[in-house]
Amino acid sequence: MVAQPVVDAGVLSLFLGGLVLAAFWIGGDPRGGIQGFAVLAGVGLIFLLGSRSETLRGLGGPGRDERWLMIDVWATAFAGLVLITVLIGAWLVEIARGEDGSPYALLGAVAGIAYVLAVAYLRFRR
Numbered sequence: 001m002v003a004q005p006v007v008d009a010g011v012l013s014l015f016l017g018g019l020v021l022a023a024f025w026i027g028g029d030p031r032g033g034i035q036g037f038a039v040l041a042g043v044g045l046i047f048l049l050g051s052r053s054e055t056l057r058g059l060g061g062p063g064r065d066e067r068w069l070m071i072d073v074w075a076t077a078f079a080g081l082v083l084i085t086v087l088i089g090a091w092l093v094e095i096a097r098g099e100d101g102s103p104y105a106l107l108g109a110v111a112g113i114a115y116v117l118a119v120a121y122l123r124f125r126r
Helices: 009-026 030-050 054-058 066-097 104-125
Strands: none
Touching: 009 030, 009 054, 009 066, 030 054, 054 066
């Protein structure tokens, strides 16, 4: 049995758009919030209208099989590798400029700790 997403990607996009709108509004920039909401609503619309696309269904819609789950695992690992590489590079640039490296050092530490905890958990679970 393959686990299905609890929330459709289109609905999630609208929810995130609402959060972005609220955050910008609270921060005193309602125009930025409306723009952010519009972008995320557009993403949600793409998922809604593109329901026949296998790629869009695989990205966030229902009906994902084992093949799509593995694609998701590999894509997530690649995105994590890219992000960690960028964090390390940004940290090094900050250090070279005489800064303290924050928040890059903190984000890198969180990523490293999350990785170690995940390896430990999965080691004993599988």
